[in-house]
Amino acid sequence: MSDHHHGHSHGVYDVDPLHHHPPQPDLEDTPLTHHQIMQMAVAELLIEKEIISAEELRKEIDFMDSITPVRGSKLVARAWTDNGFKDRLIADSKAAATELDMDIGPIPILVMENTPQVHNLIVCTLCSCYPRMLLGIPPDWYKSRSYRRRAISEPRKVLSEFGTDLSNDVQIKVHDSTADMRYMVLPMRPEGSDDMSEEDLAGLVTRDCMIGVALPGSASAS
Amino acid sequence: MTDRRRHHDMGGLEDGPVENKEHNSEPWEKRVDAIRSLLSDEKRNLLSVDELRRGIEDLGADAYDRYNYYERWMAAMSNILLQKNVLSVDELGRKMAEVEARQGNKPI
Structure with missing residues (x-):
């Protein structure tokens, strides 16, 4: 048999x-x-x-x-260490991911870059669309009623509930995902991380940073 | 209030603080997810993401509130398989009874 x-x-x-x-x-x-x-x-x-x-x-x-958030964090760490890759990742994440031998599947994922002026946050108000091919299964809170309702109307308050308090002069852009278009946040590289290897940098990038509810830990002990 | 939105369309409504909850997927939840994924692939093409979402929305406000996340997926997926005549109501009912009997559960 x-x-x-x-x-x-x-x-x-x-x-x-x-x-x-x-x-x-x-x-x-x-x-x-x-x-x-x-x-x-x-x-x-x-x-x-x-x-x-x-x-x-x-x-x-x-x-x-x-499929775990390690995939997303590898892309972020590469983007932090290679500006050309960062541009390619933002332009076409699927093509850029192949440079790291990663297949992110057929659904487009837009990578939204945080800057000193703009912080990005992702949500799916209608259901639970999520960049699964980069971050795995979404956490329960991402699918919760409160997050789906409030992320678009009071994102600053929602962020503070996750312990992320942004200065009022930072603009928050919230991206509402759909079945056919997903988003991932490219966080800012923390200060003081200049000497870190790409691998160590990837270790700073948590799932929540790539959803936008958290910021990467500082290179030195926080 | 004359909000004509459907129950799933909740963006912008008020609510309490986000509870920072998560759990590791249970085996049955992973299986629901995996079946969904297989039915959606190019080989089978029996279930698009949009069809699943429509199926979940069509469960109605009451079931939407009562069911947890993967229960909604499972119920919607079954309905779609019935609508597409991949499964019949009769065979699904019989198989569920069989599974339940095998587990030694009392009928619900």
């Missing part, structure tokens, strides 16, 4: 990559919810109909796990 070692009777459970057999709910002793049951049923039907395979599903989950 060219298949793996699971017998046919267990095949249906292969949709669950983390709990092979015996089948168990995601959380011990917690009955499956209606939607979790629906998820398992839909997965099994799609596999039975050969629309997707269990192998494809496992691979897709592994792929999604591999």
Whole structure:
């Protein structure tokens, strides 16, 4: 049998990559919810109909796990150390990312550069669009009602709730993402980071900096 | 108030402070996401991002409020698969009953 070692009777459970057999709910002793049951049923039907395979599903989950904000921070660190790259990143992030052997997928991501005069912030007021191919899965707060409602009307206040207090003379530009157009923030390189390597610089760039709710930590201890 | 916006269109409305919450995705949430991604790829092309969003918006204000994030995705995705006759109501219902029985859960 060219298949793996699971017998046919267990095949249906292969949709669950983390709990092979015996089948168990995601959380011990917690009955499956209606939607979790629906998820398992839909997965099994799609596999039975050969629309997707269990192998494809496992691979897709592994792929999604591999997409983390480290990708975005690598692009930022390169932009900080190479002005030509920065210009290319802002002009066409997909093309620029290939220079770092990174595929950012088919959906355009616009990179918005912070300057001493302008701070950028991203949101998706209608749903949860997010530069997933650079930052991974969006955090819960990004999808929250309060963030979606208030980021565009009182961004300065929202930023201060994240501990980011900007001077009143800094203009805040908020970018509302859509299904077909995503944004990522290119933060400003912190002062005192002149001697740092590109790799160390990347370590300063957190996910929240690239959403725009935080600023990169200073090179010296903050 | 004569705000004629639909429930998902909430940009600019008032609300309390943003709760800085996050959690690591649960396995079932990752599977919802992965199924969504596979159905959207070039090979299958069964579900665009816009279709999913429309599906989520069409759940209605009540379900939108009650369901959590991936529950909305799952419900919308199932509806779209039913609308496109990829799945039938009957087979989905039977399969859900089967999954539930296998888990030893009491019927809801």
